[in-house]
Amino acid sequence: xxxxxxxxxxxxxxxxxxxxxxxxxxxxxxxxxxxxxxxxxxxxxxxxxxxxxxxxxxxxxxxxxxxxxxxxxxxxxxxxxxxxxxxxxxxxxxxxxxxxxxxxxxxxxxxxxxxxxxxxxxxxxxxxxxxxxxxxxxxxxxxxxxxxxxxxxxxxxxxxxxxxxxxxxxxxxxxxxxxxxxxxxxxxxxxxxxxxxxxxxxxxxxxxxxxxxxxxxxxxxxxxxxxxxxxxxxxxxxxxxxxxxxxxxxxxxxxxxxxxxxxxxxxxxxxxxxxxxxxxxxxxxxxxxxxxxxxxxxxxxxxxxxx
Amino acid sequence: xxxxxxxxxxxxxxxxxxxxxxxxxxxxxxxxxxxxxxxxxxxxxxxxxxxxxxxxxxxxxxxxxxxxxxxxxxxxxxxxxxxxxxxxxxxxxxxxxxxxxxxxxxxxxxxxxxxxxxxxxxxxxxxxxxxxxxxxxxxxxxxxxxxxxxxxxxxxxxxxxxxxxxxxxxxxxxxxxxxxxxxxxxxxxxxxxxxxxxxxxxxxxxxxxxxxxxxxxxxxxxxxxxxxxxxxxxxxxxxxxxxxxxxxxxxxxxxxxxxxxxxxxxxxxxxxxxxxxxxxxxxxxxxxxxxxxxxxxxxxxxxxxxxxxxxxxxxxxxxxxxxxxxxxxxxxxxxxxxxxxxxxxxxxxxxxxxxxxxxxxxxxxx
Amino acid sequence: xxxxxxxxxxxxxxxxxxxxxxxxxxxxxxxxxxxxxxxxxxxxxxxxxxxxxxxxxxxxxxxxxxxxxxxxxxxxxxxxxxxxxxxxxxxxxxxxxxxxxxxxxxxxxxxxxxxxxxxxxxxxxxxxxxxxxxxxxxxxxxxxxxxxxxxxxxxxxxxxxxxxxxxxxxxxxxxxxxxxxxxxxxxxxxxxxxxxxxxxxxxxxxxxxxxxxxxxxxxxxxxxxxxxxxxxxxxxxxxxxxxxxxxxxxxxxxxxxxxxxxxxxxxxxxxxxxxxxxxxxxxxxxxxxxxxxx
Numbered sequence: 033x034x035x036x037x038x039x040x041x042x043x044x045x046x047x048x049x050x051x052x053x054x055x056x057x058x059x060x061x062x063x064x065x066x067x068x069x070x071x072x073x074x075x076x077x078x079x080x081x082x083x084x085x086x087x088x089x090x091x092x093x094x095x096x097x098x099x100x101x102x103x104x105x106x107x108x109x110x111x112x113x114x115x116x117x118x119x120x121x122x123x124x125x126x127x128x129x130x131x132x133x134x135x136x137x138x139x140x141x142x143x144x145x146x147x148x149x150x151x152x153x154x155x156x157x158x159x160x161x162x163x164x165x166x167x168x169x170x171x172x173x174x175x176x177x178x179x180x181x182x183x184x185x186x187x188x189x190x191x192x193x194x195x196x197x198x199x200x201x202x203x204x205x206x207x208x209x210x211x212x213x214x215x216x217x218x219x220x221x222x223x224x225x226x227x228x229x230x231x232x233x234x235x236x237x238x239x240x241x242x243x244x245x246x247x248x249x250x251x252x253x254x255x256x257x258x259x260x261x262x263x264x265x266x267x268x269x270x271x272x273x274x275x276x277x278x279x280x281x282x283x284x285x286x287x288x289x290x291x292x293x294x295x296x297x298x299x300x301x302x303x304x305x306x307x308x309x310x311x312x313x314x315x316x317x318x319x320x321x322x323x324x325x326x327x328x329x330x331x332x333x334x335x336x337x338x339x
Numbered sequence: 340x341x342x343x344x345x346x347x348x349x350x351x352x353x354x355x356x357x358x359x360x361x362x363x364x365x366x367x368x369x370x371x372x373x374x375x376x377x378x379x380x381x382x383x384x385x386x387x388x389x390x391x392x393x394x395x396x397x398x399x400x401x402x403x404x405x406x407x408x409x410x411x412x413x414x415x416x417x418x419x420x421x422x423x424x425x426x427x428x429x430x431x432x433x434x435x436x437x438x439x440x441x442x443x444x445x446x447x448x449x450x451x452x453x454x455x456x457x458x459x460x461x462x463x464x465x466x467x468x469x470x471x472x473x474x475x476x477x478x479x480x481x482x483x484x485x486x487x488x489x490x491x492x493x494x495x496x497x498x499x500x501x502x503x504x505x506x507x508x509x510x511x512x513x514x515x516x517x518x519x520x521x522x523x524x525x526x527x528x529x530x531x532x533x534x535x536x537x538x539x540x541x542x543x544x545x546x547x548x549x550x551x552x553x554x555x556x557x558x559x560x561x562x563x564x565x566x567x568x569x570x571x572x573x574x575x576x577x578x579x580x581x582x583x584x585x586x587x588x589x590x591x592x593x594x595x596x597x598x599x600x601x602x603x604x605x606x607x608x609x610x611x612x613x614x615x616x617x618x619x620x621x622x623x624x625x626x627x628x629x630x631x632x633x634x635x636x637x638x639x640x641x642x643x644x645x646x647x648x649x650x651x652x653x654x655x656x657x658x659x660x661x662x663x664x665x666x667x668x669x670x671x672x673x674x675x676x677x678x679x680x681x682x683x684x685x686x687x688x689x690x691x692x693x694x695x696x697x698x699x700x701x702x703x704x705x
Numbered sequence: 706x707x708x709x710x711x712x713x714x715x716x717x718x719x720x721x722x723x724x725x726x727x728x729x730x731x732x733x734x735x736x737x738x739x740x741x742x743x744x745x746x747x748x749x750x751x752x753x754x755x756x757x758x759x760x761x762x763x764x765x766x767x768x769x770x771x772x773x774x775x776x777x778x779x780x781x782x783x784x785x786x787x788x789x790x791x792x793x794x795x796x797x798x799x800x801x802x803x804x805x806x807x808x809x810x811x812x813x814x815x816x817x818x819x820x821x822x823x824x825x826x827x828x829x830x831x832x833x834x835x836x837x838x839x840x841x842x843x844x845x846x847x848x849x850x851x852x853x854x855x856x857x858x859x860x861x862x863x864x865x866x867x868x869x870x871x872x873x874x875x876x877x878x879x880x881x882x883x884x885x886x887x888x889x890x891x892x893x894x895x896x897x898x899x900x901x902x903x904x905x906x907x908x909x910x911x912x913x914x915x916x917x918x919x920x921x922x923x924x925x926x927x928x929x930x931x932x933x934x935x936x937x938x939x940x941x942x943x944x945x946x947x948x949x950x951x952x953x954x955x956x957x958x959x960x961x962x963x964x965x966x967x968x969x970x971x972x973x974x975x976x977x978x979x980x981x982x983x984x985x986x987x988x989x990x991x992x993x994x995x996x997x998x999x
Contacts, residue, residue, distance in 0.1 A: 042901045043820035046812040047828065050872055053809070056854075057869045058835055061846030068845070078845070081852060138736055145733075151985055152740040158922075158981030159747055160930025162949055163970045167746035170753065170963060176762040178749060210746070222989050264836065264874075271839050274932065292839045296933075299844065307845050314839045321837040394892050415898040427889035431911045441897035488897075498896075 068311040069096050075305040089308075096312040107309060108294040114320070117270060117290040120205065124269045127209045129262060132216030137250075139217070140224040157214035165278030168207045169194070172279075200280055200287045208275045212268075216261055223257030224250070259332045266328075267321055291317050341405030341418075341495035341528055343368040343391065348400035348410075350386050350552075360386040362552040363400065368530065373522050374557075375543030376532045379575070383552035385500055388532045392421050392498050405495055415444075417496075420489035424501040426481050428473040428488075435460075435469040438487045459487045462521070479510050486518070490525070497522070497529040503538065515542060536576050540564070548572050570700035573621050573693055579652055579667050582627070585697050586620045586659060593620045593694075596658050598637045600686050606694055606704040613696070618703065621693035624652060627668040628687045629676070636683030639666060644675045651675040655682070747974070754967035761963035776968035786951050787944050788969070794939075795929060795948040796976070798860050802867040802928035807920050810872045811913070814879030815905050819891065829880070832873035844937050851938065858940045866934050871927040875920040882916030882991060883909060918984040919991030925980050930973075948973045 071089045079087035103111040139150055156164065171178050172193040180190040193203045227249065235245045273292045280288045284297045295313035298306050345366040352358040361383040368374045376384040389395035391402055393414035401410045409417050420441070428437050438459060439452040447455075460466045463483040473481055482502060489497055502518070503511045519542050522529050533539055539546045540560040547557040548571075556568035567573035573581045587594045588610055592602040600620070610618055630636030642665075643654040651672045656663040668684055676682045686692060694703040753761045755772035763770060780788050817825045847866060848857065856862030886909060894904040910917070935950045946954070952969050955962075 040820055040822035043816040043822040043825075046816035046905075050809050050813045050876070051828070053865060053872070054831075054835065054869060056850060057847065057865055058838065058843075061843045061850055062838065064846035064849065065843055135736075135739055138732060138739075141732075143729075143732065145736075147986075149736045149740055150989075151982075153736075153743050154981070154985060154988065155747065155978070156743050158926070158978050159974050160926065160949065160977055162930055162932055162953065163750070163974050164746065166966065166970055167750045170967075171746060171749060173762075176764055176766075178766055181764075181766050210742070214743075218988055225989070263833075267836050271837070273839075278932075295839060311845075314843070317839045318837055322834065325833070325837065389892075392892075392896055394895060413900075414892075414895040415900070419896060421893065421896045423889045423893060425887055425889045427887065427893035429890065429893075429908060429912075444898040444903075492897075 065311045065314055068308055069315050070094070071308055072096075073307045073311075075307070078307065092308075096308050097316075100309065100312050100316065108289070108298070108313070110291075110316075113289055113291055113294055116201070117292075120201065120290050121266055121269045123205050124208045124212065124272075125262060125265045127205070128212040128216050128265060128269075129258070131209065132213050133220050133254075135213065135217045136220040136224055137246075139221055153217060154214040156210055161211060161274045162278050164211055165207065165275060168203075168210070169279050172203050194280055194285070196285060196287055198287055200285055204276050204279050204288050207279055208269065208272060211275060212265065216265065219257055219261045220254060223254045226257075227253035255335070263325065263328055266324070270321060271317065291320075342370045342372075343374075343496055343528060343530065344403040345387070345391075346401040346403065348387075348390060348397050348402055350383070350390055350395055351398045359552045361390065361549075364552075364554055366547060366554065366557060368528060371526045371528055373519070373529045373531065373542060373544045375539040375546045376530065376549060377534065377536055377539035377546055377575075378549035378555075380534060381551070382549040384532045384534075384549050386552075387549070388498055388500055388530055391496075391530060392419055393417050418494050419496045419498055420492045420494040421498040422485045422489050422500065422502040424504055426473075426485040426502075426505075428481060428484055430473055433470050433472055434465060434476070434484050434487075437473065437484055438491045441488070441492050455491050455493075456487075459490045462490070463487045478506055479514070482506060482514060486521070490521075495528065497527050497531075499529065499531045501533055502531075503533070504535070518542065537578065540576065546576075548575060550575075566702070567621075567693065568702055570619050570621065570695040573695065577623060579624055581621045581623045581693070582666050583619055583621045583695075584659060584664050584666075585617050588616060588618050592689075593618060593692075595620070596637050597683075598635055598685065600692060601689055602692075602694065603690075603704060609703050610694070615697065617697050619695040619697045619700065621695060622686060623691070624667040624669040626687050626691045627666070627684050629668070629670055630683035630685040634683065634685055636685040637666070639668070639682050639684045641676050641678055641680045641682060644678065646672060646675060648672055653682070657684075750967045750970050750974075753964060754971045756964045756967075758962045758964040761967065776964045777972070779965060780969045780972060786946075786955060788948075788951070788972075790944040791946050791948045791951040792972075794860065794945060795973075798863055798867070798935075798947060799925050799928040799976075801860065801864045802871070803921050803925045805864060806868045806871045806875055806924035806927075807917060809868060810875035810879050810920055811910065811917065812905070813872070814876045815883055815909060817876070818880045818883035819888065829877070832876055835869070835873045844934070847934075848937065857938065858945075860939075863935060863938050864928070866938065867924070867928045867931065871924040875923055878923075878991070879913065879916050879920055882913050886912050915987035915991040917991075918987035922980060922984045922988070926977060929977050 070091060070093060072092050072095075073087075073089040077087065077089035079085065099107045100110050103109055135153060139146065139153070159167075172180075174180055174190065174192040174195075177193070179193070184190050191199055194200050231249050231253070232245060235249050240248065270290075271292050272290075273296055276288050276290065276293050277296065281293075284293070289297075291313055295310045295317070298313065299310035343366075345364040347363045347365050348361065349359060349363055350361040352360055364383075364387055366374075376387055378384045386395055390397050391404075393409070393412060393416075397410050401408050403409065404417055404419070429440065432440065435453075435456050438456045442452045442455065456469070457466070460469055463486060465480065465483055465487055468476060468480060468484075473484065476484065482505070485502065489499075499518075503514055506514060515538060531538075531542060540563075543560060545557060545559055546563055548555040548563070550571050556563060556572045558566075558568075563572060563576050567576060567581075570583055574583050584595075588607070589599065590607075591599050592607070593600045600622075637657045639653070639655040639657050641653055641655045645652040645654070649672050651670050653668045653670055653676060655666060655668070657666050658664070666684065670676070695701060696703060752768055752772075754776055755774065756770050757773075757775070760770040783789065813828075816822070817829055851857040851862045851866075854862070856865070890908055890912070891904045894908045895901075899907060930949055932949045932953050935947045936953065939945050939947065939950065943951070952966075952973060955966065955969065
């Protein structure tokens with residue numbers, strides 16, 4: 033150990049600040065958050081140094097978990113919400129990946145205006161999310177929104193997009209895909225550019241059709257990038273709070289409620305901000321993602337081993 | 340200027356079992372000497388060089404430069420310069436900045452750096468390119484910049500890690516000669532790593548052959564060629580490689596198919612004192628010749644003829660103890676045998692054959 | 706890997722043939738359509754920002770409808786809240802976040818990329834796990850921590866919180882980028898007389914500019930547009946708000962002033978888009994290295 037310290041002290045020195053910051057601002061709050069899930073803490077029972085009020089919450093064991101996992105409506109109908117969260121995550125990631133890959137393939141060839149297209153297509157990434165949300169909310173408005181005006185001009189129906197129907201979920205998926213495509217596209221474009229050109233030439237010499245080249249050269253070449261960005265995409269989308277909150281909020285819409293927005297709802301609204309239930313949701317989200325990521329990485333490794 | 344010494348230096352990589360990349364290396368390099376470390380990939384030659392540079396830990400033993408123990412001195416305190424296989428030029432600096440970087444770090448006055456860089460550039464024919472970035476140079480020019488970067492430092496030891504392997508064949512031969520000449524002129528102790536035995540033989544004052552982290556032999560190129568210490572060195576040095584076959588021994592000598600190669604009394608005594616019935620018999624292609632008339636010789640079926648102009652190499656199989664064995668024979672380039680032909684092969688000079696222990700591979704005669 | 710590949714990844718060209726005219730038209734048509742979709746929402750906000758509030762919600766849509774710069778004048782003059790103070794706060798916080806996050810993720814990424822020290826793999830894995838935290842629910846504990854450290858209500862407290870969200874991803878990305886810089890360069894620097902820190906500072910950082918640009922961009926955006934933490938951790942007084950928070954309050958209080966909202970949004974978006982424009986040519990190279998190695 034002393035030897036390792038001696039040899040790697042500069043490595044540790046370079047890592048130390050991050051570790052300290054993460055420990056103080058992530059691990060410690062996390063531990064405290066986990067403790068909260070075992071209590072009945074809320075706004076009126078938390079210690080408040082400003083009012084000089086001591087904490088008055090008490091330990092309740094696993095009651096919060098039992099309440100939440102019972103799927104009771106007054107605790108956010110956990111299972112239904114989980115299903116919606118999975119639907120939301122899956123549709124967002126599939127669409128984002130599909131569109132991102134399509135655009136990356138289109139961009140990965142020499143042509144005129146290539147860099148202009150690239151700049152325009154990445155633009156949504158550069159716009160702060162709350163402004164994108166505002167823009168789309170404005171466009172989705174059922175009376176004066178440009179989308180319905182366009183649909184009307186084409187003689188199609190003019191639905192209420194952001195109402196209390198499943199259409200609202202469709203709308204937020206569209207917004208989230210719009211926000212997420214640039215990152216996906218850029219990462220995949222980078223992946224495409226790292227595939228050696230002679231692989232394509234070899235495939236061509238072997239007589240592969242364009243589709244075969246795509247299936248047997250491009251896709252395997254993208255496997256590692258895809259593995260990473262899809263995992264990140266799933267994690268980010270699962271926890272994507274701002275898009276839903278800003279487009280359909282601030283009054284919560286049960287048709288677009290996912291786990292994390294419910295936690296936030298519980299946290300910030302209601303007569304007594306229910307920190308305990310909100311934290312319980314937080315811990316459950318983290319557990320779901322951890323389990324998923326473990327299986328995902330294992331599957332990925334197996335796939336690589338047998339590829 | 341300084342001498343270099345490895346004092347049973349080892350590098351052990353953690354693992355199960357631990358890998359001894361360099362094992363108890365014992366090597367003394369004289370001041371001003373050009374020493375080549377040669378070996379196949381994985382032999383530990385690069386690791387040994389990097390230990391000297393301070394880029395690799397020394398797990399056991401010690402390393403000395405100029406008599407001073409530098410085992411725990413960081414690279415910058417060792418007064419060495421290194422040329423990397425990839426050249427490792429700094430892409431964001433011009434050629435002049437690349438060459439002057441080490442001096443700049445040492446706080447050498449600007450004008451002095453400029454003069455030294457200019458002088459080295461002149462020596463290496465780089466003056467025109469001083470303001471270019473490495474990206475804008477050809478492979479050969481980059482190689483020279485890497486050399487220049489080392490020269491400008493005026494270090495006590497040059498370390499070179501396969502500096503020619505990224506050049507094309509013609510340029511490599513040319514640069515080989517240039518480096519050797521430059522080293523003679525500067526008189527700086529040089530340790531040179533290569534996997535190419537031709538480079539090793541043509542450049543080194545002495546050549547150290549490594550295999551699996553162990554030093555096999557360290558000697559002058561001539562000595563290495565004429566008296567290889569074991570079967571590995573015998574097979575590694577020389578191109579095409581020495582014919583090495585395990586053959587039965589008789590009272591007269593080594594029994595090849597249809598040919599008995601007489602051996603010296605000393606060699607036979609040595610073999611019998613070790614109780615050997617077989618021996619690893621080594622003979623270089625140029626020590627073999629085609630037998631004439633009804634002279635005794637091995638029956639060789641020609642499988643391939645490599646014509647090099649002056650010489651030709653005949654590859655063919657000989658049956659030894661019922662098994663076909665591949666032999667290579669150098670013949671006159673003007674009258675090579677044809678493919679499929681059966682020829683008889685004899686030994687040109689029986690004093691030039693090598694005998695090795697069939698198991699340990701160690702050289703037999705004294 | 707040779708050194709020159711660092712400079713710009715060579716674009717390989719899968720298709721050597723000349724495209725037929727029809728395919729070329731199709732290709733451009735698809736890209737034009739995609740670009741339109743990408744740009745339109747922003748464009749539409751821009752168009753709306755010039756219209757008076759009443760015209761912005763007119764049931765028939767025109768590009769120009771009594772358009773003027775009046776909304777911008779109103780926003781900048783502070784009619785809708787202390788806009789300029791918000792800008793100053795946002796700039797301060799976003800820049801600090803960028804500098805600190807880039808510095809932290811560069812040192813960490815370098816250490817993980819180059820030194821196989823015990824625990825380096827675990828560290829990387831823990832960064833992935835940190836990405837999974839639903840940060841919204843950490844607000845109360847975080848609030849407590851900041852309070853204890855005396856950082857509650859200060860910009861530096863908020864900056865540190867932003868760093869926890871951006872540093873893990875940035876470290877990942879930079880590690881990938883550093884991996885593409887041959888270790889020979891480091892060693893050459895060591896032999897030339899640099900300390901490990903010197904190698905990092907004088908050789909690796911200058912060579913990692915594309916990676917650093919992406920990192921900076923990401924960190925900047927994280928801080929620039931964030932609402933939840935900013936509204937929880939900064940004091941409620943108007944002059945200490947960030948742009949995002951101020952605008953959010955504005956949205957909630959003034960549901961009808963779409964024209965003014967649009968103008969304010971454009972003002973907020975401009976710096977982000979400017980930063981984006983500065984770094985965009987590095988984005989592909991920088992992001993690729995990070996994601997490919999992942």
